[in-house]
Amino acid sequence: MSENIVILMLGISTFLGALGLAALLWGLKTGQFDDQSKFIDGARFDNEEELRDAVMMEEKRKAQKKKKEKKDAYRPAD
Amino acid sequence: MPKVPCTHCHLEFDESVMITEPHGEETLYFCCKGCQGVYHLLESEGLDTFYDKLGDTKLQPAIQQHDDLEKFDLEGFKNKYIKTTDEGLNEIYLIIEGIHCSACVWLNEKVLHKTDGVIEATINYTNNKAKVVWDPDEIRLSKIIETIRSIGYNAYPYDPALQEERAEKTKKEYYARILVAVFGAMNIMWIAIAHYAGYFTGMEQRFKDILNVAEFILATPVLFYSGWIFFRGAYYGYKNHIVNMDTLVASGALLAYIYSIYAMISHNGEVYFDSVVMIITFVLVGKYLEVLSKKHAVDTLDSIMGSTPTEVTLVQNEEKTLVSVENVIMGDIIELKPGEKVVIDGIVTDGEGSFDESSLTGENLPVLKQKGDPVLSGSICLDSVIRYEATKDASNSLLYSIVSLLEESITKKPRIEQLADQVSGYFSAVILTLALLTFAGWWYFGGAFEQALITGISVIVIACPCALGMATPMATLVGIGMAAKHNILFKEAGYLETMAKSDLLALDKTGTITEGRPSVVNLQTFEGYDEDLLYALVSTSKHPVSEGIRRYLEKNGKPFAPIALDAIKTVQAKGVEATYEGKKLKGGNGTFMQASGIACSDDTAHTLFYFAVDGKLAARFELSDTIREGAKEAIANIQRMGIRVVMLTGDHEASAQSVADAVGIEEVHARLLPQDKAALIDAFHEEKHIVVMAGDGINDTIALARSDIAIAMGSGADVAISVSDVVLLDEKPKSLYEAYRISRRTYRAVKENLGFSLLYNTIAVPFAIAGFVNPLVAALAMSLSSLVVVGNSMRIKWLKLK
DSSP, X not given: XXXXXXXXXXXXXXXXXXXXXXXXXXXXXXXXXXXXXXXXXXXXXXXXXXXXXXXXXXXXXXXXXXXXXXXXXXXOOO | OOEEEOTTTOOEEEGGGSEEEEETTEEEEESSHHHHHXXXXXXXXXXXXXXXXXXXXXXXXXXXXXXXXXXXXXXXXXXXXXXXXXXXXXXXXXXXXXXXXXXXHHXXXXXXXXXXXXXXXXXXXXXXXXXXXXXXXXXXXXXXXXXXXXXXXXXXXXXXXSXXXXXXXXXXXXXXXXXXXXXXXXXXXXXXXXXXHHHHHOOOHHHHHHHHHHHHHHHHHIIIIITHHHXXXXXXHHHTTOOOHHHHHHHHHHHHHHHHHHHHHHTOSOOOHHHHHHHHXXXXXXXXXXXXXXXXXXXXXXXXXXXXXXXXXXXXXXXXXXXXXXXXXTTOEEEEOTTOBOOSOEEEEEOOEEEEOHHHHOOOSOEEEXXXXXXXXXXXXXXXXXXXXXXXXXXXXXXHHHHXXXXXXXXXXXXXXXXXXXXXXXXXXXXXXXXXXXXXXXXXXXXXXHHHHHHHHHHHHHHIIIIIHHHHHHHHHHHHHHHHHTTEEESSTHHHHHHXXXXXXXXXXXXXXXXXXXXXXXXXXXXXXXXXXXXXXXXXXXXXXXXXXXXXXXXXXOOOOOOOOEEEEEETTTEEEEEETTEEEXXXXXXXXXXXXXXXXXXXXXXXXXXXXXXXXXXXXXXXXXXOTTHHHHHHHHHHTTOEEEEEOSSOHXXXXXXXXXHTOOEEEOSOOHHHHHHHHHHHHHTTOOEEEEEOSHHHHHHXXXXXXXXXXXXXXXXXXXXXXXXXXXXXXXXXXXXXXHHHHHXXXXXXXXXXXXXHHHHHHHHHHHTOOOHHXXXXXXXXXXXXXXHHHHGGGGOOOO
């Protein structure tokens, strides 16, 4: 058996595990685990409508940002 | 008459009292205008799928009676609660009242999402806390609150700078660190298995190197990211000249790590990366559980603090204005409405009414305040509109001075906690010194730096990580878990040790030994007694006596017919009266009856409540504050453990003595003000006692903060919970005794563990110092010694608790 196979096996499996860990940490940081019941309820209630809602909120945020940029960019002529 | 559920809130009422409304082919029923309004609002917004999601859950009727919306737009409010994000948006944390199920969460989020200007709205179902982000150019906060109220819920702000937010942050931080540690530990373990297999069957050095490097890569983030907490703790310990557990864990793990790197590069000796990761993981999990139990207690506290008013109604030239509490100055006239909490101390100038001062004095009967009487912050105005003159400003008022005192005591670590680590601290110091001496000795006499270093480090490796490092955390961990299972929350592991050492227990009377609310002990009924009528009458009042009677009726009776009373009138500190179908109902104390010309006898030690229908006495209730179940046995058991039990109370001598006699306490201190209680605790300290204090009210908090271990009752509904170190969730006096037993048992296990690891070390360390350490033997010895410690700690679970 060559070293390379062992290195490859160890490396890939650890890397895959690390990816999972990173995803978990990201979820934790963005507050996705703050409410245990919400995930379960999401499975029960969420459908197309919720998806549309989420998109709507995204757009709202974007629109607000744009508006603000416009406001900031505006300079009265001296 | 058939009962039908309200279409909105699903509570059932008689058909005759409901508002009916034809709707297509069916008829809709509503219990009140509020529910009707909400139903139509939801229907017109297309949100009526809410009711499908709701199922059979019952809601609170949507009663609207707030007129305080403008306060949300005040400048003072803004500064206190609203944060501005980097994007120029406003952010606030709200507690939403009235959430019963996930459908409620859905509805609130949905409605807020539909509101223009709201950028983000997330509600946590578990603790009902909502985070709302909005664009201040498009919508005002008062409008958002109004939206929430319009669908039948209520919202009030809470200060994210509070304890809870900090606790939440620590919890998250710990969680992330634990995830990394557990990931590292699990992976290193299977690599280590390959490693150990190699010892027995032989392994080529080139494969060993691969495994070593893999372990090194996995151990590095665990040591420096997850173990950062220990390095930090060790640094603080170093600054305060204390050798603590953190020093031991940090130095042991770091040195084992450095040694392993050396072994990895030089092919000399074995690597110990797996020990590094294991020790960090185990001790970290133990610490995390401490943080978790701390957060539990803080959660309860926040909603109480959140409901403290931030504005008061000022009366200036007959004009009423809402003013932020901070802006009130001495001499201002403040108006109080029924049910409002006093936040500023003062003297009554106009009107009279009863005040609930139970949170301050522990006395559960309301006090009548007239012109010239002082009003204390923290008390609640029960039944009438009163004006009073502020004699202090907000920051000097009683409530605030207590709150600031509490905050101080939370941030300041109790002195005894440092003692808790003393034993293991000594060991750490001894081991570190031994290792240094070994290193110096080998270098001086042997001359070889390399070998001296290896031997020195091997002393730490064989001694430190397992047995000694886990002796305390492992036992306290089991102890804390065991206590939590029996509804006793220890906020920190160290408290178990302190409590085990204590030899004096100070008990508050009201709310701790007794239940703190009057309940019926005797009842006489006469002609014309109607439970339904009485129930309707006492339900109109929030007076503790009325509530005591209501609880009694609910316990003994069947469901009550809802009766709509007319002309309900509360007479301050006397009773309530109302009419029903021409009948005159009266309920109250003796003075109230005599004033209406009804004869009644008044000779009893208990509180009396009379109920009269049309001028004739229908029932006579005797109420008293009952002693909690099992108090006597628990106190006797605690005394048998050799602990001196003392009662401290603000009540007068006679009632204090009678309770003390009933539960078997010999030492009673009565008529104590909050400061007096604290002074007594200090006096006990001077007699070299380690004091445990149990209490539940604001009046106990200063004493609680001064005692070595403070125990609060779960429903203390007070800041008392925040100063306490232990919370009894089920409020049983028996839990007090059990808390003592668990802590003593745990302390014994800690001592056994430390004793064992001392024995192990006295045998193993000399071998290491002499340079005889065979890595295989060392690994086996270490695992075995830690197994003994774990097993011994688990024995705590055998303790029989009822």
